Amino acid sequence: MTRSLLLLPLLFLGARLLPAQEPFSEEDFQRNARQVVPRDAFPVLTDPEMVDVRRASEELRDDEPVIGLVLNGEARAWPISVMGSHELVNDRIGGIPIAVSW
Amino acid sequence: MxxxxxxxxxxxxxxxxxxxxxxxxxxxxxxxxxxxxxxxxxxxGPLKGSKLEFLPSVVVPWGLWKLRHPGSRVLLGRKARGMMGAFALGRARELYGLSVGQGRRVRLYTWKLLSRRRWLQDEGLEEGRPLLVAADPETGLGRAWVRVLDGRTLVFEEAAPEDGALRLRDRDSGSLWDPFQGRCVSGKRRGAELPWVPATFWLLERWKGFFGEAGIRDLPAPEKKEGTGTAAPAPAGEGGGR
Structure with missing residues (x-):
């Protein structure tokens, strides 16, 4: 019993000295990943309808942040406030399939 | 993106x-x-180890985006506060930092640091690719570039603004650069462009949860003298100070 108690600090120290799981390793992922909501609980969008600047200005304040991208001559914007509902959008811009996330 | x-x-x-x-x-x-x-x-899964291509998106206020891109298409829908917060202007932005780089080779510049300095030069995330990082405190725009042109590392200093826009001068040719476009706007190197580096704003706490604290560049606490202090750990060059 006494010996076990003496070993406790050593075990504690050993645990502290062991290398932490490297983030992004599959082992670390299995240890730290948590299913917090069912799959597809967030309504991810695919090829959503987009509106023009005039229509969008009716709903967006000038100081609202948007994620913007210009690619192959096409410009698209995804307001951060709207991304908060979806987290993820499968979209296309200038013919290129893209994933927008926030 | x-x-x-x-x-x-x-x-x-x-x-x-x-x-x-x-x-x-x-x-x-x-x-x-x-x-x-x-x-x-x-x-x-079957695609384990595969990597997606990062795209050069920006985050700017709607008022600025619509002026620059009047033909833009825009997503509308129900608004909600997501996990990464609203990224509103003002003090709330101090919760964020600009994550520069891609994959596991990343560094985070805090908004406090960027909004004070507006631009800074730093060592590269990879050998031979030193960085130029710029942020606009008014709009929240943040961009990053490799400050190497034709094999030469460029060292910048702040020049007089043009129409209120930040301009940098490269020391060996005296050419003027727009650090938000990564492009030389006048002088011997006019039209030259720096290689783009992915840069995205992240909530500081979430970034730390992934990458730890070692890659964070912040204002020293307390900063000795405004604009002349170095970030901790120190970026290689000076940025602007106000």
Whole structure:
């Protein structure tokens, strides 16, 4: 019993000295990943309808942040406030399939 | 923001419902592989080890975007506060930092540092690719570039603004640069462009949960003299100070 108690600090120290799981390793992922909501609980969008600047200005304040991208001559914007509902959008811009996330 | 083409395959992503180190996990509907939205890398499944291409998106206020891109298409819909917050202007922005780089080679510049300095030069995330980082405190725009042109490392100093816009001068040619476009706007190197580096704003706490604190560049606490202090750990060059 006494010996076990003496070993406790050593075990504690050993645990502290062991290398932490490297983030992004599959082992670390299995240890730290948590299913917090069912799959597809967030309504991810695919090829959503987009509106023009005039229509969008009716709903967006000038100081609202948007994620913007210009690619192959096409410009698209995804307001951060709207991304908060979806987290993820499968979209296309200038013919290129893209994933927008926030 | 990623391209979702991998080889000749177009992927469609869904939300796996999993949180990993406080960030969400995507799955692709074609192979059911699991992807980290933070790095664009597949961690599990048939596509494990694959990486998505990062795209040069920006985050700016709507008022600025619509002026610059009047033909833009825009997503509308129900608004909600997501996991990454609203990224509103003002003091709330101090919760964020500009994550520069891609995948696991990243560094985070705090908004406090960037809004004070507006631009800074730093060592590279990879050998031979030193960085120029710029941020606009008014609009929240943040960009990063490799400050190497034709094999030469450029060293910048702040020049007089043009129409209120920040301008930098490279020391060896005296040419003027727009640090938000990564482009030389006048002088001997006019028209030259610096290679783009992915830069995205992240909530500081979430970024720390993934990458730890070692890669964070912040104002020293307390900063000795405004604009002349170095970030901790110190970026290689000076930025502007106000």
């Amino acid at each position: 990623y391209g979702r083409t991998l080889g000749d395959r177009v992927l469609e992503f869904g939300h796996q419902g999993i949180l990993y180190r406080n960030s969400f996990v995507m799955y692709d509907k074609q192979t059911e592989s699991l992807w980290l939205h933070v790095t664009g890398e597949a961690l599990q």
